[in-house]
Amino acid sequence: xxxxxIIFGVILIAVGLLxxxxxxxxxxxxxxDLVLGRxxxxxYIPITTSILISIVLSLILWLFNR
Numbered sequence: 292x293x294x295x296x297i298i299f300g301v302i303l304i305a306v307g308l309l310x311x312x313x314x315x316x317x318x319x320x321x322x323x324d325l326v327l328g329r330x331x332x333x334x335y336i337p338i339t340t341s342i343l344i345s346i347v348l349s350l351i352l353w354l355f356n357r
Contacts, residue, residue: 302348324337
């Protein structure tokens, strides 16, 4: 369990450091990400981004468990 928490921590640090570069590449504004807005209200639902991140994390965890 502790090994898994350390891996998650390292992944979160890496994503945090790479976040400005990921935003420039378009992560967070992919087709399929919904933005609903009015004058004083905005809802952002990152469906495609969430699916992509889930696939990448699943592959990384699968490789660590092998």
